Structure formats: structure tokens, C-alpha cells
Amino acid sequence: MAQTAVADSDTGPSLTELARSHGLTKAGRLPRLPEYTRQLWSYRHFIAAFANAKVSASLGSTKLGVVWQLLTPLINAGVYYLIFGVLINTKQNVDNFIAYLCAGVFIFGFTQSVVQAGSQSITANIAMIRALHFPRASLPIAVSLVEVRNMIASMIVLVAIVLLTGEPVTFQWLLLIPALALQTIFNTGLALFVSRLISKVTDIRQLIPYILRIWMYGSAVLYPVTFFAERIDGWQLALVESNPMLIYIELVRHALMENVELATSAPLLWLQAAIWTVLVGFGGYVYFWRGEKGYGRG
Amino acid sequence: MADQRQPTVIADNANIVYRIYGSVAPGANSPLASLKRIMTGKKSAAVREVHAVKGVSFVAYKGEAIGLIGTNGSGKSTLLRAIAGLLPVERGGGIYAAGQPSLLGVNAALMNDLSGERNVELGCLAMGMSPAEVKEQAPGIIEFSGINDRGDFSSLPMKTYSSGMAARLRFSIAAAKKHDVLLIDEALATGDAKFRKRSEQRVRDLRKEAGTVFLVSHSEQSIRDTCERSIWLESGVIRADGPTDAVLKEYETYVNK
Ligand SMILES: Nc1ncnc2c1ncn2[C@@H]1O[C@H](COP(=O)(O)OP(=O)(O)O)[C@@H](O)[C@H]1O
Ligand SMILES: [Mg+2]
Numbered sequence: 001m002a003q004t005a006v007a008d009s010d011t012g013p014s015l016t017e018l019a020r021s022h023g024l025t026k027a028g029r030l031p032r033l034p035e036y037t038r039q040l041w042s043y044r045h046f047i048a049a050f051a052n053a054k055v056s057a058s059l060g061s062t063k064l065g066v067v068w069q070l071l072t073p074l075i076n077a078g079v080y081y082l083i084f085g086v087l088i089n090t091k092q093n094v095d096n097f098i099a100y101l102c103a104g105v106f107i108f109g110f111t112q113s114v115v116q117a118g119s120q121s122i123t124a125n126i127a128m129i130r131a132l133h134f135p136r137a138s139l140p141i142a143v144s145l146v147e148v149r150n151m152i153a154s155m156i157v158l159v160a161i162v163l164l165t166g167e168p169v170t171f172q173w174l175l176l177i178p179a180l181a182l183q184t185i186f187n188t189g190l191a192l193f194v195s196r197l198i199s200k201v202t203d204i205r206q207l208i209p210y211i212l213r214i215w216m217y218g219s220a221v222l223y224p225v226t227f228f229a230e231r232i233d234g235w236q237l238a239l240v241e242s243n244p245m246l247i248y249i250e251l252v253r254h255a256l257m258e259n260v261e262l263a264t265s266a267p268l269l270w271l272q273a274a275i276w277t278v279l280v281g282f283g284g285y286v287y288f289w290r291g292e293k294g295y296g297r298g
Numbered sequence: 299m300a301d302q303r304q305p306t307v308i309a310d311n312a313n314i315v316y317r318i319y320g321s322v323a324p325g326a327n328s329p330l331a332s333l334k335r336i337m338t339g340k341k342s343a344a345v346r347e348v349h350a351v352k353g354v355s356f357v358a359y360k361g362e363a364i365g366l367i368g369t370n371g372s373g374k375s376t377l378l379r380a381i382a383g384l385l386p387v388e389r390g391g392g393i394y395a396a397g398q399p400s401l402l403g404v405n406a407a408l409m410n411d412l413s414g415e416r417n418v419e420l421g422c423l424a425m426g427m428s429p430a431e432v433k434e435q436a437p438g439i440i441e442f443s444g445i446n447d448r449g450d451f452s453s454l455p456m457k458t459y460s461s462g463m464a465a466r467l468r469f470s471i472a473a474a475k476k477h478d479v480l481l482i483d484e485a486l487a488t489g490d491a492k493f494r495k496r497s498e499q500r501v502r503d504l505r506k507e508a509g510t511v512f513l514v515s516h517s518e519q520s521i522r523d524t525c526e527r528s529i530w531l532e533s534g535v536i537r538a539d540g541p542t543d544a545v546l547k548e549y550e551t552y553v554n555k
Contacts (some may be wrong), residue, residue, distance in 0.1 A: 015310035015355055019394035022305050027383040027393040046423035053420055057411035130384050132424045133398055160541035207333060297317070 028293045036289050040135045050144040055149065076109065077102045077161065084222045094224050095259055099162045103256060104221035107249045110147060111187050112212050118191030119145045119208055122199040122295050129296050132264040137288055138294045140191040148184055155180070162256045168209035175255035182277040183248045189277075197290045212254030219245040225263045244276040305380055305508040306479055307358040307399070311391035314351040314373075314380050314534075325400075350376040352534040353391070358479075363501070363511040365525035365542055366551055370377040372517070374514045374533040378481040398479030400425065402469060402485045414445055414452040414459070414467055435474050440501075443470035444493060466493050473500050476507055483514045498524055518546060 011133070019026075031039065040047075059065030077098075094100050121139040122129070129136060155176070196206050218240060220227065228240050233297050240246070241263045250269055255262045262269065351373045358364055379385040380393055382401040383460045386516075387393055409417060418439050422432040443466045445451045447458065456464055469485050482501065489497060501524055505511045515521055521528060521542060528545040530538040538545045 015308050015357065016392060016394070018305060018357070019308040019310070019392075020394075024305065024308060024394035024396050026383055027395050027399070028386050029383075042426070043423070045429050046420070049420050053409055053412055053416060057409060125534065128424075130379060130520060131401060132421070133384070133400065134424045134426070199473075262518050293383070293386055296379065 030156060030290070030293050031287065033289060035052070036135060036136035036137075036292070040137055041142075043059055043134055043138050046134060047138045047142050047145065050138065051145040051149075054142065054146050063270070069150055069153040072150075073106055073109070073157045074107055077157070080105050080222065090261040094261075096165050096167065096257060098114045099158075099165045099167060099257055100224070100253060100260065101222065102158055102161050103253045104219070104249050106151075106158050107252050108216055108219055108221045108245055109154065110151045110183065111190065111245060111248075112216070113150065113189050114147045114187040114206065115146055115194055115212060117147065119198045119205055121191065121195045123202070126296075134289075135185070137192060137285070137290055140195045140288065141188055143193050143195075144184065144236070147187065151184075152181070167257050170258075176252060179248060179251040179255060182273050185242060185281040186248070186277045191284070192288035193280070193284035194289045196295075199295055200291070215243075215245060218243055219249060221249065222264075224261065225250060226261055242272065244273070244280070247273050247276065304360040304396075305357050306360050306362075306396040307356075307512075308394045309354050309356050309377075309381075309391075310394070312351060312354045312377075312380060312393050313349070313388040313391055314376050314385055315388055316348040316376075318346045318348065327408055333505040350534050351380065353530075354531075354534070354536055356529060356536065356539055358510050358512070359500045360510060361505065362527055363513060363525040364507050365521035365528035365545075366512055366514045366531060367521065367528055367545070368537075369553070374531055375483050376534075377531065378483050378514065380510060381479070382481055395479055397415065399479035399481055400472060400475070400477045401481040402472040402483065410457040411455055413455055414440065414443075417456055417467065418452075418471055420467075422474065425472070425475050439470045439474050440467075442473070442496070443467045462489055462493075465489060466497075469497055473497070473504065477504065477509050479512070480504055480508045481512045484516065494520070521546065 030075050059068070080101055081098055085101060121143045122136070129139075194208075206243055216222075225241075225246065228237060230239065244262065247269055249264075250262050251273055254262055254269070255267055354377065366377070368374050376385065378401055380387055381395060382399045383395075384401065409420065412420070415436065418436050419432055422435060422439075423429070427435070440446060440452045444462075445463050445467055451459065451463065456467075459467070465485060466489050469489070472480070472485075480501075498520065501511055501513070511524070513521065513525055525542050527540065528538075528542040530545050530549050531534060537552075538548050
């Protein structure tokens with residue numbers, strides 16, 4: 001088997017057997033899923049430190065850095081309102097279109113930025129992966145954490161907009177927390193999925209902007225969700241309305257606003273959201289874990 | 299006699315291949331071309347393979363320090379990365395190691411936008427230390443690296459460091475932890491003479507703490523001073539493996555040919 005027998009000639013049994021008899025482990029062995037999860041948990045401080053480092057590296061240490069976190073969603077909302085609320089007027093019969101629009105833009109933006117940053121999380125840190133040994137899932141998870149921070153800033157803006165546009169504060173607002181929690185898990189799964197996919201098939205990175213744009217148009221971000229029911233029906237409508245982003249956006253609108261017309265009943269939306277969260281969260285994690293040992297290859 | 303010595307790293311017919319995607323003609327990266335490739339399931343236009351390590355076998359024992367020599371591009375860094383489990387070994391062979399080997403390389407990445415202190419924290423956490431350990435070790439690491447000898451540099455971003463300073467900091471971080479197997483890839487070369495002495499002493503200490511050390515260096519003196527055994531790698535194949543003096547002599551005649 002070994003063509004180059006340069007090793008110690010006094011080893012009778014094969015080298016692999018020798019390794020096994022001394023309890024050496026194979027370099028690059030894939031740990032089992034529970035073991036991997038435990039490792040990941042023991043690296044939680046690294047994940048937090050890496051997420052913090054990413055924030056401070058991107059914002060710099062300036063005071064305005066933090067202000068931008070609030071300013072960016074505000075500017076986004078303003079631009080979309082100008083185009084879709086005033087110029088094209090897609091609001092149809094939605095009472096409080098500005099709050100409706102902002103909820104869509106911010107919630108979609110949360111997932112969108114996780115996908116964008118997640119797609120880079122392996123390729124941009126390849127040198128670190130080759131140099132240090134840590135569970136690779138730390139990187140996409142840190143990306144997701146960074147975006148949670150940005151999301152909290154945009155939720156502050158959103159709540160302010162909702163209040164300023166005259167929506168009452170109700171107990172239903174509390175539903176915002178589980179809805180965002182589900183979306184965060186969904187996003188993390190998506191970041192894990194995308195980062196492995198792109199580390200293997202780099203071409204897909206070129207397509208991500210287009211995929212995200214199509215996804216946004218299908219998520220009733222810029223126009224009311226009733227837009228779909230008026231134009232398509234049957235399985236097509238069912239397909240559009242099973243879109244996880246549409247579901248998460250609907251849940252947030254339902255939580256914060258009175259008198260919004262939902263695609264389906266709220267309990268059904270919650271059920272669908274939970275299914276998507278488990279499916280994508282767990283599926284993305286398993287998919288990423290199975291590639292754990294190949295990320296250094298680049 | 300082999301029974302008394304405890305093997306720590308075993309390579310059995312290890313082959314390592316890099317696959318390089320891309321380096322494609324202009325236009326081949328457009329969205330449409332990408333889509334076509336994904337749909338048809340074809341690999342990106344040009345996939346090239348570099349067979350960097352070819353059928354390497356050796357056994358390293360506890361308490362050994364092994365020098366790895368060879369001309370540029372002979373596969374030394376690649377072999378170390380594979381021992382560390384950072385690069386996969388091709389089917390049909392394998393590399394086995396005791397515990398988790400740690401690789402210390404010239405470009406062991408730290409974050410350039412962050413201060414030296416934050417990098418120390420991040421690097422230690424990435425090596426698996428707890429926050430309490432990090433807090434305890436950090437001052438010692440910065441002290442050992444000597445980056446603060448000329449003013450308070452540890453609070454400045456790493457991009458303001460000279461390459462020697464950055465390399466010293468990286469070495470200090472890695473050397474702060476006990477390793478079963480420590481792999482050093484030209485990491486001592488960039489430091490000045492004073493730091494080199496200090497770090498070579500540290501390597502000897504680490505070795506005494508029952509570990510195995512692999513050292514890649516272009517400084518013959520470093521290899522002679524720290525390693526009693528050497529492996530000469532050329533074009534991914536082991537050309538010689540034995541006592542440092544003999545291997546270095548053979549290597550010299552090859553290089554001076
Ligand atoms: N990331 C990489 N992608 C593709 N080929 C690589 C990569 N790194 C090294 N190689 C190739 O592998 C071979 C061995 O390189 P390396 O292990 O870095 O050599 P050394 O450290 O001995 O100078 C070289 O032919 C080099 O071109
Ligand atoms: Mg090298």
C-alpha cells in the first residue's frame with residue numbers, strides 16, 4: 001500500500017493499525033452531531049467575541065457608527081415609502097401603509113442581510129480556518145448574531161413608526177418576541193446552509209442578489225398580501241403563501257398592527273412558521289456539519 | 299524498543315490534493331453563465347488539481363522535535379495543515395494524531411482591524427480557552443511578544459504593526475497553551491534575533507511538557523538547535539528522514555548542485 005516506506009522499518013503491523021493501537025485519532029475526523037454540538041457550545045465565548053469583533057471592525061470605534069445602525073433602516077423605509085407609497089402607490093386599501101411597508105422591509109432585510117453576510121462567512125475567513133481549530137459553524141452563527149443586533153435597532157425604529165402612525169399598544173405586541181425568535185433560528189439555519197453551499201459552488205454567489213430580489217417580490221414586502229389572492233389561486237397561491245418570509249412578515253404585522261388583512265388565519269401562520277423554523281434551522285445545521293472537515297480546502 | 303516510545307503523529311500513505319476552481323475566462327462569471335453551470339451540474343470552467351503531498355508515511359514520537367526541510371513549494375506547509383486536520387487527506391491513506399495538533403503559521407490569521415489585545419482574546423478563545431483563562435494569560439502573552447517594548451502598541455490595530463511584531467504576537471498566543479503536538483511553520487523566522495532566542499527556548503519548554511514539535515524553518519541553525527530528527531520533503535515526497543545532521547548534509551548537496 002505505502003509506496004514510500006521511509007517510516008521506521010521496525011514497525012511490523014501497518015501504520016494505520018499502529019495508530020489505532022495507540023489510540024490516535026484520524027486528523028480531520030468528522031465528530032458526531034451531539035459531540036459537534038457540545039464543541040460548539042464550549043466555543044460560545046469565541047462566537048460572541050467574534051461577533052463583537054465583526055461589529056467593531058465594520059463600524060469602527062466612532063460614535064456615529066452606532067447612529068448608523070438606526071439611520072440605515074430609517075433611510076431604507078423612507079426610500080421605499082417614497083417609491084411605493086407615493087409614486088407607484090401600491091397601497092390599495094391598507095389603512096396604515098407606511099407601518100405595513102416598514103414591517104415588511106425590516107423583517108425581510110433581517111433575513112436578507114444574514115444571507116448576504118452568511119454567504120461570505122467561510123470564504124472570507126479561509127485564512128483563519130486554515131490556521132486555527134474551532135467548530136466552523138461558529139462563523140455563520142456569529143454572522144447571524146451580528147444581524148440580530150442590527151435587527152433590534154430596526155425594530156426600535158419600527159415600533160416608533162408604528163406608534164407615530166397611531167397604532168395602539170396591545171398585548172398582541174408581545175407576539176413580536178416569539179416571531180423574531182423563530183425568524184432568528186430560521187436565519188441561522190439559512191446562513192449555515194448558504195455558507196457551505198457557496199464554499200463548494202462559488203458560482204452561486206453571483207446569483208444571490210437575484211434570488212434575494214425575486215424572493216422579496218414574492219414576500220409581499222412592497223405591496224399588500226391580498227395582491228396575490230386577487231391574481232392567482234389554487235396551488236399557485238398555496239405555493240406563494242407558504243413562503244417562509246411572507247409568513248414571518250405577516251406574523252410581525254399581525255403582532256404590531258390592528259386591522260391588517262392576513263393571508264390565512266393567525267394560528268395557521270404560527271404553525272407554518274414553526275415548521276419552517278425547525279426545517280431550515282435543523283436542516284441547515286446538519287448540512288453544514290456534514291461539510292465540517294472540508295472548509296479548509298477552500 | 300518501539301513499544302516504549304509513544305507515537306503522537308502517524309502518517310500512512312498520505313496524499314493531499316488542492317483543487318482550484320475558477321481562473322476562468324472573462325464573461326464566464328456572469329450570472330447567466332453561472333446559472334448554466336449550476337443547471338447542467340458542470341464543475342466551474344477550469345478545475346485544476348495540485349498534488350502537493352504524495353504518499354507520505356512517517357511516525358513521530360512523544361518528546362521529539364522534528365525539523366521539516368525542503369525547497370519552496372515542496373509541500374511542507376501543506377503537510378502541517380493536514381496534520382492539524384485543516385486540510386483533508388485523500389482516500390486510501392490517513393494521518394493520525396494524539397489530541398488536537400495546533401498549527402502556528404506565518405499567516406495564522408488574526409483580525410487586522412482589531413487591536414493586539416482583542417486579537418489575543420480572540421485567538422485564545424479560538425484555541426478553546428475559557429474567558430477566565432484568557433484574562434489570566436493575556437498580560438503574559440503581550441509581555442512575551444514584546445510588542446509593548448516600544449510604547450503601547452497592544453491597544454492599536456494590528457494593521458499598524460510591522461510584520462515581525464505581528465508574527466511575534468501570533469507566536470506568543472499559540473505558545474500560551476500546552477499542546478500535545480505543536481506545528482510551527484516558519485513562524486520564528488520573522489522575529490529579530492532576540493525574540494528568536496526567546497521563542498526557541500519556549501519551543502524547547504513546550505517539547506519538555508511531553509509534546510511533539512514539528513518545525514519548518516529555512517534557518518539551518520534553528521533546525522540544528524531545536525531538532526534532533528529531520529524530514530526532507532521534495533515535490534511532496536519524503537527524500538530523507540533521520541538524524542538532523544545526516545539529513546541536512548544530504549539536503550545541502552542537493553541544493554548546491
Ligand atoms: N491554497 C492553495 N491552493 C492551491 N495550491 C496550493 C495552495 N497552497 C499551496 N499550494 C501548492 O502546493 C504545493 C506545496 O505548497 P506548500 O505546502 O505551501 O509548500 P512549502 O510550504 O513547502 O513552501 C505548491 O506547489 C503550491 O503551489
Ligand atoms: Mg510554506
